[in-house]
Amino acid sequence: MGPRSQATKILESVKSSGRHYRDSLPMIASENIISPLVAEAVNSDLHGRYAEGLPGKRYYQGCGDFDTIESLAIESAKRVFNCNFTNIQSTSGTVSNMAALKALAKPGETITAVSTADGGHISHARMGAVGVRGLSLVTYPWDIDRMEPDIDASLKIIRETKPSLALFGQSVFLFPTPLKELSDAAHEVGAKVMYDGAHVLGLIAGGQFQDPLREGADVMTGSSHKTFPGPQGGFVLSDSSDEKFHRKLNNSIFPGTCSSYHLHHVAGKAVALAEFEEFGLDYAKDIVSNAKSLAYALASEGFDVLAEDRGYTASHQVLTRHGEIDSGAGRRAAETLEMSGIITNMNMLPGDTRAMNPSGLRLGVPELTRVGMTTDDMKDVARFFSRALIKEEDPAKIKSDVKEFKSNYQTVKYCFEPGSAYPGLE
Ligand SMILES: Cc1ncc(COP(=O)(O)O)c(C=O)c1O
Structure with a gap:
């Protein structure tokens, strides 16, 4: 394939991917779509610009308008997350975590965190940002029934290991962390407390999950594109005065972990923050x-x-088990569902040890909610799951029914100018 055909092929595949999501039920818990006004900011000349530093203190000329954007966004983020400090430059949740780890712990020190097997993120692990920062990792014992750190055993771990940093928060995140008690223990041994709210940031800002900055977290990090419905990026937040x-936190972003920080995405975050101020509470509740x-x-x-005894979930996620531990049943379910027009991801559940052959699925509803689906629609969604995985109907037939069902949900909501959720596709 020549370079021109390659470019054509790539652009065709971009559209084809857009059509795939448009016609499907996208249920990956970390994903979302952006509003038309956010898309306008993202698809702007700011894409190619630089603005190292902070508003009013730049290393480059040309940043006057961007200073306005970033200053408004910082103030808006302080209101949305109810805190004294926000840095909105981070280019992802992982970069936010790297920056926070740099500010809060030194190489060779100890961090406590949720293990990846129990739902912690890879950036909390030795092979991720924790390892990059050269920290020694101790993981919390896990309460399988409650799907949260085992409180008594974790308090013991914190008191015994005396970490420099106690990190909480997960990628598999059904219920709020019992943070107050754990933070108090961490502070007693001189540790700082960090809460990774990547997944649940929109729920926190919308008052629907927990309030980590009031429950003892010295720093909260997060992605700007999951339950917080902005463009790809991150936040670093603190209520310290x-x-x-x-x-220290600003320096850990620049020069610590970012140089160019994707100004078009910062402008998109700024618009998303303004929209969240207007619509965020309803969105989080829904x-x-x-x-x-x-x-x-x-x-x-x-x-x-999972977690029937606790009412299954208090977040945007639902976990389902589809076979024996380590059987790969989760992978097979995810494949069948995609053939049936439902996009999910396989996930390790308690007991699983093989990430590529887990028994479960992690399902999320941020995108379905954003295109206007309601609690009644969730019953239709569950019926599609049943047709695909229990009744084992022909996936092609289900896919065509899903496409018809989804055609009623093509407008992005909870924003100033509701418009096409999947624009630019014919
Ligand atoms: C708990 C947690 N932290 C951090 C991240 C990383 O976020 P990003 O993909 O924005 O780097 C994720 C990603 O899903 C996550 O689940």
Whole structure:
């Protein structure tokens, strides 16, 4: 293939991918779509610009308008996340974590965190940012029934290991972390407390999950594109009023972990923050109601939905088990679902040890909620799951029914100018 055909092929595949998501039920818990105004900011001349430093203190000329954008966004983020300090430059949740780890711990020191097997993110692990920072990792014992750190055993671990940093938060995140008690223990031994809210940031800002900065977290990090419905990027947040600490956090982003920080995405985040101020509470509430409705509907269709005793979920996620531990049943379910027009991801559940052959699925509803689906629609979604995985109907037929169902949900909501959720596709 010549270079021109290659470029054509790539652009065709970009559109084809867009059509695939448009016609499917996208249910990957970390994903979302952006509003038309956010897309306008992202698809702008700012894409190619640089603005190292902070508003009013730049290394480059030409940043006057961007200073306005970033200053407005910083103030908006302080209101949305109810805190004294925000840095909105980070290019991802992982970069936010690297920056926070740089500010809060030194190489050779100890960090406590949730293990990846229990739902912690790879950036909390030795092979991720924790390892890059040269930290020694101790993981919390896990309460499988409650799907959270085992409180008594984790308090013991914190008191015995005396880490420099206690990190909380997960990628598999059904219920709020019992943070107050754990933070108090961490502070007692002189540790700082970091809460990774990548997945649940929109729920936190919308008052629907927990309030980590009031429950003891010195720093909260997160992605700007999951339950917080902005463009790809990250946040570093703190309620500290110590300006020296603010400088440390800012320096850990630039020059610590970013140079160019994707100004078009910062402008997109700024618009998303403004939209969140107007629509975020409703969006967060609707996400949690939809996740609960989906969980109950899947259970009544006969699926094994985790955490029944706790009402299945208090977040945007639902976990389902599809076979024996380590059997790969989760992978097979995800493949069948995609053939049936439902996009999910396989996930390790308690007991699983093989990441590529897990028994479960992690399902998320942020995107379905954003295109206007309600708790009643979740029952239809659960029926599609049942047709694909329990009744084992022809995936092609289900896919065509899913496409028809989804055609009623093509407008992105909870924003100033509702418009096409999947623009630019014919
Ligand atoms: C808990 C947690 N932290 C950090 C990240 C990384 O975020 P990003 O993909 O924005 O780098 C994720 C990603 O899903 C996550 O689940």
